[in-house]
Amino acid sequence: MSSSSSEVPAVAAAGAALVVAAGPEDSAERLDKFLAARLPELSRARVQALMRQGAVRQGGRTLEDPSARVNAGEITVDLPPPVAAEPVGQEIPLTVVFEDDALIVIDKPAGLVVHPAAGHADGTLVNALIAHCGASLSGVGGVARPGIVHRLDKDTSGLMVVAKTDAAHRSLSAQFADHGRTGPLRRAYLALVWGAPDRPRGVVDAPLARSVKNREKIAVSSGGREAITHWETLETFEIASLIECRLETGRTHQIRVHMAHIGHPLLGDEVYGAGHRTKASKLAPEAAEALSALGRQALHAAELGFAHPVTGKTVLFESAPPPDMARLIAALLG
Known part of the structure; x- marks a missing residue:
């Protein structure tokens, strides 16, 4: 060539x-x-x-x-053949929304860790993708592995895009680094929060950093990295609300920390909303049971759009809340 x-x-x-x-x-x-x-x-x-x-x-x-x-x-x-990935492929069921030679979009279930790490050596999304994609992974950085350009928390469900080639990884990484300011990148999440915000929509502009008190948590900090979340109330229930959050930045735990910061932590969030456990006792029995069955923060990545790294065309994917979160929403509606 x-x-x-x-x-x-x-x-x-x-x-x-x-x-x-x-x-x-x-x-x-x-x-x-x-x-x-x-x-x-x-x-x-x-x-x-x-x-x-x-x-x-x-x-x-x-x-x-x-x-x-x-x-x-x-x-x-x-261009040498890619070396084998360190993580091994594992046959883990995946909900594939879209796939071609450059990338794959999946609807991640809650409970699935994205990348192998301490305490999660296998059984991750990366293991599943290696098995699913097989020889179609041309290699990222010379390794036959999927290119992770963004992450979802283990207990957050919803849409993720993963690169299958170096070129796609390069393009998608640039789009996520730009946060959609100059391109078509769109990320929208559905969240159930305690209480009702005092206005229909707003912006949380609060920098985030590792908590000095607990290194496993993220906290608002004047010396942290820029973090901006746009939110809009979609539905108000008796003691909770369904909101849509759109990210202008993509920090770890951003939505969870920002919503807690303005006094509306996510339902089921044991890390940033533990102080609101007593509110669960005020839920109607059906809603209380649905929240208990959820067993995680009520957060779902519902919309993902970006410029396709090969065609340049804008693609947009949508995902309805999974059954556990849909059941809770229905119970709150009464």
């Missing part, structure tokens, strides 16, 4: 040799930046890693310095 400086090559299979033609007009560019711009399936970090591995050649010379300037001529990049 070859490409002039004005052409964009098609995505190559792992194990292929990519050839890029550089002209005299490219001599002012850094080599890693030049190659990453002309090989969309490779991130700049991936190009640098390949250079360190001796996989980039020109005129019989191995090019190992990412900061070197471009010389005119053909540059060959050997």
Whole structure:
């Protein structure tokens, strides 16, 4: 496969040799930046890693310095097959909303951890995706693994998009980093909260950081990272409300902490809403039973939109609340 400086090559299979033609007009560019711009399936970090591995050649010379300037001529990049992922594939049922060669959108059930970590070495979404996608994972960063670009808490249900290629991972990561400020990224969540906000909609603009009192919790902190949540009340019940939250940033536990911060923690949230346990005793029997059966925070990722990394078209996916949360909503409606 070859490409002039004005052409964009098609995505190559792992194990292929990519050839890029550089002209005299490219001599002012850094080599890693030049190659990453002309090989969309490779991130700049991936190009640098390949250079360190001796996989980039020109005129019989191995090019190992990412900061070197471009010389005119053909540059060959050997793309090795991805190594096996450390997590193993496991046959875990998945609700697949959409899938193609670049990405997969799933409706994550509550209780499923996204990524292996301490205490969750397996049985995660990553394990499930490795088994489900199989050979269609071309590799992210040279490893045959799904590219996680955002996460949902273990006990939060709803929509997630996962990259299957380096190029898709690169595009989606950039969109999530931009938080939809200049692109079509949309994330909306349904949440059941205690009480009724004093106005129909609002914005919580409160920076978040690890709590100094409990490192497992997140807290509002003046020295934290920017965090902005837009919320709107959809339905008001006797002692609770159904709200929609749209994220302008994507911090850990953002909705849970922000809603607790304004005095309306999520139903079922034992971490940030424990002080409202007595309110559960005021629920009607059917609603109290539904909340007990929920056994988690009442939060569902209901809408996800983004620009498809290959076609550039905006895609939008929607998910209705799962049965446990739908039952609680119905019980609160009476």
